[in-house]
Amino acid sequence: MNWQLTRSQHTLDMILALPVEGQLALLDLIEALETDPYAVTEPYGVDDKITRQALFGGGAGLAVLFVNAVTQRITVLSLTWTG
Template sequence: MYELRCDPAITAIWDSLPGAARTRLAHALVAVCEDPLATTQPYGIDDGVTRQLVLDDTIAILLVTAAMKRVRILQINFLG
């Protein structure tokens, strides 16, 4: 299981999402923490480190550090 991290500014964006989008993102991030490469897509060059989680109304850009078993949320974009 990977540890999820984000800074306070990202947490504020997450908290500001509409309820349904916030819940979908939370559930999807649980799955990401179990298997980040299987549940995300490459972001740019497929380096296995910078990934994107694409949902119907939200895209999260993630940094996966396999050696430390961490996933850091770098950016959240609400599409709806």
């Protein structure tokens, strides 16, 4: 599969709002997402196979994502960092 994370201006703004350690941890998650998003995420709410969540940075970060299996694109809906 050839998954790709959508890098919109909104996504870039969310990433840049994270502290440096959060940004670095997110890079590892992005690499894993682009390999197989279903392997590194779990359902967010009802398991519709579309809205997913993933922890990063040892659990200090939470990403909520939209995973489109048809286009193989991943869109970041929100990023939270508590570390």
